[in-house]
Amino acid sequence: MTGLLLVVAIAGRRVALPASEVHSVIELDAPSPIPRAPAHVAGLSALRSRVLTVVDCRASLELAPEPGAPAVRPKAAVVEFEGHLYALLVDAVEDVAEARSDCLPLRTALGRGWDRVALGMVESDAGPLLLVGVAGLIAGPGDPCIKAA
Amino acid sequence: MDDLLAEFVAESREMLETLGGEIVAWEADPGDRARLDSIFRFVHTVKGNCGFFDLPRLQALSHAAEDALADVRAGRRAADAALVSAVLAVIDRIGDMVEAIDAGRDFPGDGDEGLIRALEPDAETAEELALPALAETLSHQRPAAAQRSVRLPVELLDRVMSGVSDMVLARNDLARRLRETPTDAAIEGQFERLSAIIAEVRDAMTRTRMQRIETLFIALPRLVRDLSAELGKQVLVDIEGGDVELDREMIETIRDPLTHIIRNAIDHGIETPAQRRAVGKREIGLLTLAARQSGNQIMIDVVDDGRGIDGQRLVDKAVAAGLIDAAEGARMPERERCGLIFEAGLSTAEAVTAISGRGVGMDVVRANIERVGGAVELDSTPGQGTRLTIRVPLTLSIIPALTVGLGGQRFAIPRSAVEEIVHAGEDGIELSRLATVTLARIRDRRLPCLALGEVLCSGSAADIAASRLIVLRLAGGNLFALAVDELHDHEELVVKPIAPAVMAIGLYAGTTLTDDGNPILLLDVAGIARAGGLSFDAQERASRLAEPGADTVLPGDKVLLFVGLDGRRRAVRMAAVGRIDEVGPGALQFGAGGPQAVVDDRLLSLAGVESPPGVSDIVRLFRLTDGAREIAYALREVIDIRTLDGEVLPAAAPGEIEGVTLIDGEPAEVIDAHWLFARIASEPAARQPVCRLATDDPWLHTFLRPLAEAAGYRVVTEPGEADIAIGMEDDAPAETGAGAVIRLRTTREEAAGAPDSVYRYDREGLAAAFAAARRRIAS
Numbered sequence: 001m002t003g004l005l006l007v008v009a010i011a012g013r014r015v016a017l018p019a020s021e022v023h024s025v026i027e028l029d030a031p032s033p034i035p036r037a038p039a040h041v042a043g044l045s046a047l048r049s050r051v052l053t054v055v056d057c058r059a060s061l062e063l064a065p066e067p068g069a070p071a072v073r074p075k076a077a078v079v080e081f082e083g084h085l086y087a088l089l090v091d092a093v094e095d096v097a098e099a100r101s102d103c104l105p106l107r108t109a110l111g112r113g114w115d116r117v118a119l120g121m122v123e124s125d126a127g128p129l130l131l132v133g134v135a136g137l138i139a140g141p142g143d144p145c146i147k148a149a
Numbered sequence: 150m151d152d153l154l155a156e157f158v159a160e161s162r163e164m165l166e167t168l169g170g171e172i173v174a175w176e177a178d179p180g181d182r183a184r185l186d187s188i189f190r191f192v193h194t195v196k197g198n199c200g201f202f203d204l205p206r207l208q209a210l211s212h213a214a215e216d217a218l219a220d221v222r223a224g225r226r227a228a229d230a231a232l233v234s235a236v237l238a239v240i241d242r243i244g245d246m247v248e249a250i251d252a253g254r255d256f257p258g259d260g261d262e263g264l265i266r267a268l269e270p271d272a273e274t275a276e277e278l279a280l281p282a283l284a285e286t287l288s289h290q291r292p293a294a295a296q297r298s299v300r301l302p303v304e305l306l307d308r309v310m311s312g313v314s315d316m317v318l319a320r321n322d323l324a325r326r327l328r329e330t331p332t333d334a335a336i337e338g339q340f341e342r343l344s345a346i347i348a349e350v351r352d353a354m355t356r357t358r359m360q361r362i363e364t365l366f367i368a369l370p371r372l373v374r375d376l377s378a379e380l381g382k383q384v385l386v387d388i389e390g391g392d393v394e395l396d397r398e399m400i401e402t403i404r405d406p407l408t409h410i411i412r413n414a415i416d417h418g419i420e421t422p423a424q425r426r427a428v429g430k431r432e433i434g435l436l437t438l439a440a441r442q443s444g445n446q447i448m449i450d451v452v453d454d455g456r457g458i459d460g461q462r463l464v465d466k467a468v469a470a471g472l473i474d475a476a477e478g479a480r481m482p483e484r485e486r487c488g489l490i491f492e493a494g495l496s497t498a499e500a501v502t503a504i505s506g507r508g509v510g511m512d513v514v515r516a517n518i519e520r521v522g523g524a525v526e527l528d529s530t531p532g533q534g535t536r537l538t539i540r541v542p543l544t545l546s547i548i549p550a551l552t553v554g555l556g557g558q559r560f561a562i563p564r565s566a567v568e569e570i571v572h573a574g575e576d577g578i579e580l581s582r583l584a585t586v587t588l589a590r591i592r593d594r595r596l597p598c599l600a601l602g603e604v605l606c607s608g609s610a611a612d613i614a615a616s617r618l619i620v621l622r623l624a625g626g627n628l629f630a631l632a633v634d635e636l637h638d639h640e641e642l643v644v645k646p647i648a649p650a651v652m653a654i655g656l657y658a659g660t661t662l663t664d665d666g667n668p669i670l671l672l673d674v675a676g677i678a679r680a681g682g683l684s685f686d687a688q689e690r691a692s693r694l695a696e697p698g699a700d701t702v703l704p705g706d707k708v709l710l711f712v713g714l715d716g717r718r719r720a721v722r723m724a725a726v727g728r729i730d731e732v733g734p735g736a737l738q739f740g741a742g743g744p745q746a747v748v749d750d751r752l753l754s755l756a757g758v759e760s761p762p763g764v765s766d767i768v769r770l771f772r773l774t775d776g777a778r779e780i781a782y783a784l785r786e787v788i789d790i791r792t793l794d795g796e797v798l799p800a801a802a803p804g805e806i807e808g809v810t811l812i813d814g815e816p817a818e819v820i821d822a823h824w825l826f827a828r829i830a831s832e833p834a835a836r837q838p839v840c841r842l843a844t845d846d847p848w849l850h851t852f853l854r855p856l857a858e859a860a861g862y863r864v865v866t867e868p869g870e871a872d873i874a875i876g877m878e879d880d881a882p883a884e885t886g887a888g889a890v891i892r893l894r895t896t897r898e899e900a901a902g903a904p905d906s907v908y909r910y911d912r913e914g915l916a917a918a919f920a921a922a923r924r925r926i927a928s
Contacts, residue, residue: 032558032668034651035605036680036847041650044660044668046322050315051660051668053648084648140650 005097005124005131006077008090010057011066013114016097016122016129017077023085025093027073028054040140045087047078052087060140061113066091079134086138097126106130113141153367157198158251163300164191165244172237179228188236189218195243201367206261207246213265214239226270235267303397306358313347313354314643318662320347356394362440362447363391365400369411373436376415383422383433384415390440395447399541402521403449406514410451410537411436413511418455418535428532430454442543449539458529460486467492476729476769476787487529491515524565548644550671552637552663553619555601559669560633561642561661562619566674568628569620570636573613580614589618589630595724596620598630599681601672605656606847621674629678644671656680682855708819709771710788710812714758718817720810723790725822727772727779734768737783746770746781751861752923756805756825758783775826782820793819837863838926840919843876848909853893856912860919873922877909889922891915 004019024047031043031054040060045052054076058065076087101123109115110130117136121128168191175184192214199208214236220226242264249256320343327340370386377384419425419434426432437452464478467489478486490511515525523541542549542565550561551570571578571591579590580598589598600613616632623629644659647670651657658673707723736747737755744755748770755770770781797808797819807821840862842849853875854864865871872888893909894900900908907914 034654034657034670035558036654036656038650038654041648044651044670046662046668051645051647051662053651082649084646086648138648138650 003099005099005122005129006093007095007097007124007126007129008075008077009092009094010090010132011061011063012091014094014126014129015132016099016124017079017088017132017134019096021079021081021134023078023080025075025077026087028076028087028089029073031087038140042089047085047087050085052078052085054087054089055138055140056089057137058089060137061117062141063113079138081134081138086134088134088137095126097124097129099124103131116141153363154202154250156364157202158247159300161195161198161243161247162251164194165240165247168240172240175228176233176237179230179233185218185221185228188240189215189222191240192218192243197371200371204246204250206256207243210239210242210246210261210264213268217268232268235264238267239264306354310354310358313351316347317351318643320344321662358396358398359394360397360400361391362393362395362400362449365395365404365407366391366438366440369408369438372408372411373415376412377419377434380416381421382415382419384419385433385435387435387437389438393440393442393447395440395541396543399447399521399543402517403523403539403541406517406525407449407451407539409511409514410539411438414451414453414455414535414537418453418457420456424456446540446542449541450536451539452534452536454534457531457533457535458487458490458527459531460489460529463487463489474729474731479787480790484528487527490527491525548642548671550640550642550644550661551619552640552669553601553617553633554635554637555605555633559637559663559667560601561640561669561671562621562631562674563658563671564639566621566623567619568622571618571620573616573618573632578618587613591618591620591630594628596628596630597681597683598632599677599683600632601677602632602634604677604681621678623675623678627678629681629683631677642671680851682851706793708791708793708812710791710817711771712785712788714768714783714785716785718788718812718815719757719784719806719820720791720793720812720817721771721773721782721820722793722822725773725775727774729769729771729787730781731767731769737768746783748772748781751779751859753779753781755781755783773822773825775822778826780825782825837861838872838923839863839865839870841865841867841869841871841874843874846877849875849877849893852909853915856915857919860916861923862919872926873919888925889918891918 005016006019006022006025007014007016009015026047028045031045031052033043034041037043040056042054042056042059045054074089075091075093076089077093078085078087080086099122103120103122105120106115106118110118114130117132119131119133122131123129168188171184171187175181175188178184192211196208196211196215199205199211217226217232217236221228221232226232242261246256323340324344327337366388369388373384373386414436415434419436420428420430422432425434435454437450439450439452441448460481460483464473464481464486467473468475468478472489472492473481481489491514492512518525518539518541521541523539526538526540527535528538529535549564551564551567552559552561554560569591573580573589577592581588581590587598587600589596598613598618600616613632616634617636618630618632619636620628620630640663642661644661646652647657647660651660651670655676656673657670657676659671660668661671662668708720709723709726710718710720713719730748732746732748737758738745738747739760744758746753746755746768753772758768769784769786771784771787772779772781791812793810793812795811797810799808800806803821803824805821805824806818807824808819809816810819811817838861840857842854842857842864845866857864857875862873873891874889875891875893877893890905892903892906894903894906895909897908897911900906900911900914907918
């Protein structure tokens with residue numbers, strides 16, 4: 001695989017999202033909560049008159065919330081998936097890097113949540129990175145069928 | 150009319166264009182059935198359209214061509230070269246005439262007869278030879294087509310429309326930001342201008358999607374004429390408000406329902422001339438169609454002066470079809486009886502006729518209208534006629550909504566679902582909490598009441614007594630009250646779809662941005678009712694029973710007066726009566742635990758009966774409910790609903806009978822519902838099976854609990870004795886003291902592979918498990 005990767009930090013781990021799928025990176029105001037939504041759906045927000053569904057990546061990976069106070073305006077990668085806009089909440093957006101290899105299969109288990117969203121490893125300017133699928137992050141832990149896809 | 154003519158010209162032109170290739174292909178192979186059909190369709194359509202405009206020449210031509218082609222289609226005639234040429238000449242002539250109409254010119258020449266003669270089977274070749282020359286003389290007269298209109302794909306319009314909607318939202322957002330920061334007056338001025346332009350563009354764009362409702366009405370006089378001729382009736386159509394404009398898509402949506410309603414009106418409503426004469430009406434029936442705009446809704450009235458709807462016959466049919474029982478039917482007010490016409494599977498036609506008996510009922514009509522956020526209302530006076538009103542919103546994407554507040558957050562409710570708004574503290578509003586259910590008595594209606602905060606688990610602790618109650622109407626006509634913290638506003642909202650993960654919650658129908666740029670969720674009213682655990686069958690009928698007759702405004706409790714199995718007159722307070730059922734004698738059990746009855750697959754304790762009745766008797770029961778539990782009471786027949794205005798002389802000792810009163814001058818025993826329920830409550834717990842939920846998992850409590858309770862189980866969470874224990878996946882109970890264990894699985898595959906496992910949405914599977922556990926207890 002070639003192309004640009006957006007390097008972000010989720011739960012202290014540096015991972016890559018395919019930059020082609022990312023519309024923009026924004027600082028997010030507090031989203032409006034959605035009562036009874038799945039844990040990883042943090043709420044709704046708006047970007048240039050479009051509604052964003054905010055996905056908390058930590059919760060999507062079934063990881064504990066970040067220790068300490070949450071960031072006032074956390075960073076989020078805006079992606080479009082199946083016609084809907086999502087804001088993926090990440091700890092930090094670090095860099096944009098060029099991919100140097102195809103997406104290589106993972107040889108190790110990373111834990112339940114990560115295994116579900118990981119697409120594989122990719123070599124890049126910024127070193128080897130875990131490539132993460134947008135679909136898995138959006139789906140969250142609820143639906144076990146996504147990983148197969 | 151000019152608009153319609155232009156529409157006709159555009160349509161004909163477009164059809165001619167697409168037909169061009171077909172004609173050539175047909176000429177090459179006159180046996181080609183598909184080509185023949187499309188050419189036939191063209192002349193047929195032109196002929197039909199000509200009927201509305203005064204275009205006799207065009208009509209004669211297309212009619213002749215249609216006849217000739219119909220003969221070919223029916224195999225009465227072969228498509229020889231002469232016929233093909235003649236038809237083509239006619240089509241060319243039609244094209245020329247259409248252009249002439251468009252240009253507003255008179256069409257010269259009178260060669261029509263020659264063309265028509267050429268279509269006849271024994272037409273002479275000489276005529277045929279003369280045709281090319283005729284065509285030639287005409288061709289140089291044809292002016293360059295004046296392009297007055299453009300036909301666009303609707304998708305393109307939709308895209309532009311959605312762009313405009315976004316632009317409006319972006320404008321609103323910008324406006325908010327400008328308000329927040331001090332801005333140069335010049336910028337503000339320019340912004341105002343931009344704002345005005347956007348508003349105008351939006352207006353214009355909305356109008357491009359609009360069509361006059363005339364386009365829908367235009368085909369109706371013909372439909373009415375054909376139908377009434379077929380049925381031997383005389384009907385005059387009166388159309389008003391054809392210039393009302395409506396979203397194109399909406400016009401398409403209501404086309405079929407409206408046609409169906411008109412068919413019904415002529416077939417069932419308007420009588421034959423002889424019948425009309427007999428009752429002193431004019432022989433000619435009148436069917437009025439009137440469209441008008443009211444706010445952002447369009448109302449279409451279809452009014453006939455026929456025989457009206459026979460409510461009694463509808464009731465009989467509904468009883469025969471098992472939709473309601475006889476006692477309920479007898480108590481229904483006339484308006485509700487007529488409303489039965491919207492129930493699936495009912496038709497008032499004596500026999501299924503070719504006109505209305507097409508397998509599409511009024512239930513489908515209503516469903517189609519409601520699907521787009523509209524409503525159908527019916528008003529019928531026997532002997533005088535019927536008025537049916539269709540209400541639809543102007544467009545599909547902009548929804549009028551009521552915004553409400555809950556713990557600082559705002560939600561929108563589609564206004565079409567809102568029936569009434571009241572303050573919980575008002576006079577005549579009474580809230581009572583019965584076990585887990587809150588009931589709101591609003592004037593004389595008793596409605597189940599949900600607190601939005603509880604349904605959404607938002608932890609809003611606001612007191613329901615201080616809240617606003619919104620009475621909401623569900624698609625089936627059932628009402629319930631929803632308590633919210635505060636009311637905000639009526640707004641027109643541009644609603645967008647929400648992400649699948651949010652949709653799956655089942656509580657929201659869409660999202661929208663307010664003027665200040667905040668996203669708010671549009672509530673799915675039916676989803677809220679479901680999540681709140683409302684079971685409407687019993688509730689709604691109860692509220693119907695509780696509604697007083699039109700003329701009774703007497704004080705005092707309403708009671709249901711009936712004759713018990715032992716022949717005594719008894720009365721029971723209406724507020725406690727759920728519904729009336731009929732069961733076979735086999736449904737009654739007289740075991741060690743006292744009499745019981747099986748009603749709707751549930752076992753209810755039975756009162757009012759001491760020993761088994763005769764084997765062949767159907768037993769009537771009414772259900773008494775305290776909101777949480779039900780018991781059945783056997784009776785012989787219902788007399789009526791009365792008001793308890795006399796004094797009740799208390800019975801000597803507490804028991805089933807609270808006392809005796811006089812109703813209509815005769816004594817009646819008043820049943821003590823409290824005593825009955827108290828007796829049931831003191832029954833040993835074994836009588837009601839126990840279902841234990843293994844964890845506090847919200848899914849178990851919201852989704853499964855109602856199912857278990859409906860199956861007659863008492864639901865507990867603390868460890869201990871239980872007849873059935875249910876858990877999710879891995880946290881399933883390692884069972885002690887439970888008769889049966891069910892592990893719920895997220896997928897069907899998992900459920901298939903593991904013992905004691907049920908896929909969590911496998912309703913039948915769960916019901917079977919509950920039933921199996923019950924059988925174990927019973928054996």
